Amino acid sequence: MAKLNFEHDGAKYAVKGEWDGNTFTAQAFKGKKEASDPFSITKEAKGDMADDAELEAVVMNSAKDDVIAGNGVSEAE
Numbered sequence: 001m002a003k004l005n006f007e008h009d010g011a012k013y014a015v016k017g018e019w020d021g022n023t024f025t026a027q028a029f030k031g032k033k034e035a036s037d038p039f040s041i042t043k044e045a046k047g048d049m050a051d052d053a054e055l056e057a058v059v060m061n062s063a064k065d066d067v068i069a070g071n072g073v074s075e076a077e
Contacts, residue, residue: 003017004060012030023040025040026039034073037066039066
């Protein structure tokens with residue numbers, strides 16, 4: 001499991017991510033409460049693709065940026 005800790009507006013957050021097969025998914029949390037939507041990327045079976053660490057960084061930073069932008073968790077309608 002990958003983890004990225006950061007602070008925003010005086011609050012502490014953690015982005016947690018993990019691989020499930022060829023898909024890496026990450027989501028930000030404030031304590032145990034979801035603070036962002038989940039973000040994912042799937043590796044292609046063929047072709048040029050960034051390495052795993054680069055893919056993880058993109059997804060982890062997307063979840064972090066979601067918190068910083070103030071988007072939070074989407075509500076189902």
